[in-house]
Amino acid sequence: MERELRDTARRLLEDKTVGVVVGYSWNRKKTRTTPVFVTKPEDAERLIFNPLCVNNLSVYLTRKYPDVRALGRIGIVAKGCDIRNIVVLMAEGQIQREDIYIIGMTCSGVVYRQELWEGELKPEIMPTKCHNCDVRNPHLADTVIGERVSFTPPETPQGVVFDRIREIEGMSPSERWEFWMGHFSRCIKCYACRQVCSLCYCERCITDKNMPQWIETSAHPRGNLAWNLIRAMHLFGRCTFCGECERACPVNIPLNILNQKLAMVAKEAFDYSSGYDPEVHPPLRVFDPEDREDFIK
Amino acid sequence: MILRRDNIKRLVELVTSTGGVFVAPVVDTRQVVYRAIGSGEEIELNYILPRNSFKEFLFPQTEVIARFSMNKGGVDLENMDITPPDTVIFGARPCDTASLPSMRAVFTWDYIDEFYTRREERITVISIGCTQGDDDCFCTTVGLSPESRKGADIYLLETEQGDFVVESVTDRGRDFIQRYEEVFEQRGDVKTKALFMPERIDGIDVERIKGWLSKKENYQSPLWAELARKCIGCGACTFTCPTCHCFDIMDEAGLLEGERRKNWDSCQFDFFTLHASGHNPRDTQFKRWRNRFMCKFNFYPNKFSSRGCVGCGRCIRVCPVRLDITEVMEGISKEQ
Numbered sequence: 041m042e043r044e045l046r047d048t049a050r051r052l053l054e055d056k057t058v059g060v061v062v063g064y065s066w067n068r069k070k071t072r073t074t075p076v077f078v079t080k081p082e083d084a085e086r087l088i089f090n091p092l093c094v095n096n097l098s099v100y101l102t103r104k105y106p107d108v109r110a111l112g113r114i115g116i117v118a119k120g121c122d123i124r125n126i127v128v129l130m131a132e133g134q135i136q137r138e139d140i141y142i143i144g145m146t147c148s149g150v151v152y153r154q155e156l157w158e159g160e161l162k163p164e165i166m167p168t169k170c171h172n173c174d175v176r177n178p179h180l181a182d183t184v185i186g187e188r189v190s191f192t193p194p195e196t197p198q199g200v201v202f203d204r205i206r207e208i209e210g211m212s213p214s215e216r217w218e219f220w221m222g223h224f225s226r227c228i229k230c231y232a233c234r235q236v237c238s239l240c241y242c243e244r245c246i247t248d249k250n251m252p253q254w255i256e257t258s259a260h261p262r263g264n265l266a267w268n269l270i271r272a273m274h275l276f277g278r279c280t281f282c283g284e285c286e287r288a289c290p291v292n293i294p295l296n297i298l299n300q301k302l303a304m305v306a307k308e309a310f311d312y313s314s315g316y317d318p319e320v321h322p323p324l325r326v327f328d329p330e331d332r333e334d335f336i337k
Numbered sequence: 338m339i340l341r342r343d344n345i346k347r348l349v350e351l352v353t354s355t356g357g358v359f360v361a362p363v364v365d366t367r368q369v370v371y372r373a374i375g376s377g378e379e380i381e382l383n384y385i386l387p388r389n390s391f392k393e394f395l396f397p398q399t400e401v402i403a404r405f406s407m408n409k410g411g412v413d414l415e416n417m418d419i420t421p422p423d424t425v426i427f428g429a430r431p432c433d434t435a436s437l438p439s440m441r442a443v444f445t446w447d448y449i450d451e452f453y454t455r456r457e458e459r460i461t462v463i464s465i466g467c468t469q470g471d472d473d474c475f476c477t478t479v480g481l482s483p484e485s486r487k488g489a490d491i492y493l494l495e496t497e498q499g500d501f502v503v504e505s506v507t508d509r510g511r512d513f514i515q516r517y518e519e520v521f522e523q524r525g526d527v528k529t530k531a532l533f534m535p536e537r538i539d540g541i542d543v544e545r546i547k548g549w550l551s552k553k554e555n556y557q558s559p560l561w562a563e564l565a566r567k568c569i570g571c572g573a574c575t576f577t578c579p580t581c582h583c584f585d586i587m588d589e590a591g592l593l594e595g596e597r598r599k600n601w602d603s604c605q606f607d608f609f610t611l612h613a614s615g616h617n618p619r620d621t622q623f624k625r626w627r628n629r630f631m632c633k634f635n636f637y638p639n640k641f642s643s644r645g646c647v648g649c650g651r652c653i654r655v656c657p658v659r660l661d662i663t664e665v666m667e668g669i670s671k672e673q
Contacts, residue, residue, distance in 0.1 A: 067661055071472060074659035075567040095658060099569060104607075107562060107621045154659075226366065228389075228398060230603070232571035236657045248608050256589055258399040258600050288657035290388065290573045292366040 041145075041186045042089055045117065048143060048183060050084035052115050058141050059112015062100050064093040072154050075100070079111055089117065089186075091161040094150045096282045098125040101135055102241035115141040119150070120175025124280040124315025125238045127180060131318045132278075132325070134241060144181025146189045149173070153287060167283050168199030168296065179316065201296045205304070208297065220265075226291040227264040229257060233285035233295060234271060239278050246270060272298050277306040277322040280315040338503035339527065340493065344520040345427075346377030351517055357423040360394055362387050371426070382428065385469050386649060390433055390579030391426050392440060395456045398576075398601045402452060402586075406594035421456045425513075429464040432476045432649040434488035436579035437462065442641035443582050452599065461513045464489040465501070470533035473650030475663050478541050481648055483532040494529040502529055535648075540667040543634065549672050550635035556627075560672065564665045565626035567658045572603030574652035575629065580637075580645055583609075604628045630665060 049061040065076035065086040073092045077100075078084055097116055100108050108114065118126060123144060129135045149170035151157050156165040163171070176189040208216060231247075234240040247255040247267055255270055256263035279299045286295040306312050310323035310331070323331075340348075352359045353375065361380045363372045369384040371391045404415040437457070444453035467474075467483040476482055486492045490510035493501040503521060505511045514521055549555055575581040585602035589595055602609065605625050611617045619625045637645030646662070653661045 067659055068664050068667070069472060072659050074661070077566055100567075104570075105622070107566065107623065223366075228572075228576045229601070230572035230576045231606070232569075232573045232655075232657055235569040235571035253587070253589070257585075257587055258589065258598050260399055263399075284657070288571065288573070290577060290655040292368060 042087065044185050045089055045143065045145070046084045046087050048185060049078060049087055049115065049117075050081045052141060052143075053078065053081040053084065057113070058115035060108065061087070061115040061117065061143070062097050062108070063087045063117035063143075064089060064095070064097075077108065077111065087117065089145055091148070091150045092154050092157055093117075093119070093145075094152075094154060094287060096122045096125055096236075096238060096284045098122050098129065098238040099236060099284075101126065101129060101140060102238055103134065103243065104241060113139060113141065115143055117143045117145060118178070118181070119145050119147040120173065120178045121147075121169060121280065121282050123178050123180050124175060125282055127315045127318045128239055128278055128280060128322070129241075131321055137318070142178070142181040142183075144178025144184040146178065146184065146186035147173075147176050148189055148191070149176075152283075167287075168197075168201040168300070169281055169283050171199045172197045180318070201300045204294065204297050205301050208301075220268075221261060223293045224264040224268050225261055227259060227268065227293060228291060229259045229263070229267065230290060232288040232290060233293075236284045236288040237275075238284075239275060239280075240271070246274070268293070268295075268298075272302060275299065276302050277310065277312060277324050278314055279303060338514065338521045339496075339524050340501040340503050340521055342382075342499045342501070344522075345380060348427075348517055348520045349374065349377035349380075351520070352423070352425050355423075357425060358394075359425050359427060360391060361427040371429075380428070382465075384428075385467070385471050385474070386430050386432070386651070388651075388655075389577060390436065390649070390651065391429060392436070392579055392582075394424055394426065395440065395460065396444075396453055396582065396584075396601075400452065400599050401596045402599045403597040404594070405588075405590070405597065408593075419451055419455045421459050424456070424460045426460060426462045429462050429489065430467055430649070431464055431483050431485040431487070431489070431492075432474075432481060432647040433579050434462050434464045435476075435481050435485055435644070435647045437488035438643040439580045439637065439641070439645065439647075440582055442643045446641070461490045461509055462488060463491040463493060463510075463513075465493045465495065467533045468495055468530045470535055471650070471654075473653040473661075474533075474535040474648065475538060475650055476648035477535050477537040478663065478666075479543055479644060479646050479648040481644075483534065494532075496527040496529050498527065500527065502527060538663055538667065540670055541663065542670045543666075546634050546666055546669050547638055549669050550631055551639070555672075558672075560668065561627045562621075562623045564668050565623040565630075565660065568605070568622045568626040568660050569658055570605050570607060570622045570625060571657065572601075572605050573655040573657065575603040575605055576601060577651040577655050579647060579649060579651075580633070581629075604632070626660070630662070634666075 052058045061078040064073045067074050149166045151165050152167040172193045174193050176191050178184050255266045281299050281303050312323045349359045358373050360371050360373050362369045362384050363379045364381045368388045370389050371387045406413045444450040486506045490507045492504045492506050583602045584599050587598050610619045633645035
């Protein structure tokens with residue numbers, strides 16, 4: 041699989057189909073994977089692909105990275121879940137299909153966090169998204185690398201995140217408040233959740249708007265609540281549940297619960313799941329007279 | 338002297354019952370963190386390094402530095418009275434304690450920041466030599482080690498039995514041991530556990546890095562983009578770093594009254610250097626990353642006698658894209 045990936049990347053760089061391939065490589069000690077920008081054909085040998093390749097590299101496709109765009113047309117190594125984000129970027133007019141070359145990787149799952157890796161991909165170290173994945177064979181790509189994976193996601197979604205959602209739904213409003221305020225109180229306002237997210241591409245985030253200051257930047261409970269809620273709202277119907285924000289969070293705030301719940305609401309209210317079709321716009325971006333109205337009570 | 342593990346609880350009681358604050362490693366949401374505790378039961382002593390540095394007890398992430406209110410006659414300003422409690426930092430690691438002189442240097446450099454110094458005057462730092470570590474520890478590469486007493490008032494070494502051999506490092510440490518003498522015992526025949534020495538990374542030469550960074554032409558080197566392009570511009574590294582100290586002043590107000598706050602800020606944020614004109618001298622992310630590296634290995638050692646990086650490795654562990662500072666140090670050490 042890696043051989044094929046490297047050969048493909050080298051060919052793309054040699055014939056100038058792309059100016060850069062954004063992919064994964066090893067760190068110095070070969071214990072963790074890290075993003076790499078390959079611009080020379082001979083450096084294609086640095087590319088790797090394995091269950092430690094957790095990063096959603098589509099973040100580098102956004103307008104936040106003019107220096108990556110300056111390297112030329114971008115070839116991107118992407119798993120199905122990463123491609124879902126690319127699809128949203130296309131649906132929202134952030135990138136044109138022809139501006140990128142998608143090297144789709146078939147995938148049997150990744151680890152929730154690289155620190156959990158002990159040499160073998162076991163179900164218990166995989167994130168909830170992998171257990172319910174319907175894009176293990178990339179749904180949109182210029183070329184697909186790897187053998188076709190046969191995997192049918194369970195009919196009823198399964199995993200820790202869904203268990204937790206059910207648990208929270210059983211709580212009283214004050215218990216829920218306590219649950220979330222407890223988690224948000226740890227927030228250090230590092231904005232890793234925003235920065236790692238390819239759908240948080242605003243050049244000026246609302247929390248950086250300070251005339252007036254809409255969102256308090258202080259890491260006190262009020263400011264932390266405001267930040268985490270506004271981010272969740274801004275991702276409604278757009279978030280693909282790739283899980284990058286929760287993985288990036290240095291204080292372990294369970295953002296996947298929030299995001300998956302929002303995805304469930306989007307599905308329920310608008311029959312919409314993000315990241316499958318670039319021609320269909322996210323629900324809060326379009327006006328449709330056929331929209332149901334009975335969900336607002 | 339010996340501090341028996343069973344006596345730590347008593348020490349917590351003695352300190353907190355007289356109005357003091359006792360900070361120690363505890364487990365919270367699958368992580369070990371430094372936290373002010375109410376009882377010694379909470380302490381977790383099986384840890385490599387807490388997720389946070391203890392700088393937040395000297396330099397809080399957010400703090401009110403003034404209040405203001407408007408009335409018909411004008412604006413009333415209210416200063417904040419800073420009277421911090423006596424604070425004990427227990428179970429600090431030698432890398433973290435080594436950051437104290439670095440913080441002090443910057444907060445007392447051209448202006449005495451009393452919000453910092455008054456707290457620092459009231460802390461007693463008790464460090465424990467590391468008996469465990471991980472791949473990301475690199476203190477030995479920046480000239481420190483688990484044996485370093487720098488910044489500590491009392492230094493502890495764990496014994497085979499799980500108790501601690503006590504060594505007072507400063508007068509403050511000696512005073513502390515005297516004040517709480519009932520929990521300390523005379524040293525018997527004990528054997529201490531071996532310390533975890535991170536392997537020194539051969540390819541790194543801190544002096545050479547400083548030399549390369551000092552050359553103006555290298556500021557525009559293409560190496561920066563190559564080594565740091567993947568940085569996504571979050572503040573996780575700076576906020577967990579024990580020596581990063583940048584802050585922003587923010588007003589939070591209603592219609593007629595409000596407060597002025599001092600909040601942690603990060604040179605990794607794209608708005609950090611944005612000018613009012615709209616111009617941003619650090620317009621791409623690798624330039625912001627370059628600044629953090631320059632700060633640690635050039636500005637700091639040139640301006641102060643203390644170090645900018647203590648090799649704790651937190652920035653490596655928390656980085657969502659695994660941008661490993663030691664790999665950049667290695668890359669630059671190779672340059673002429």
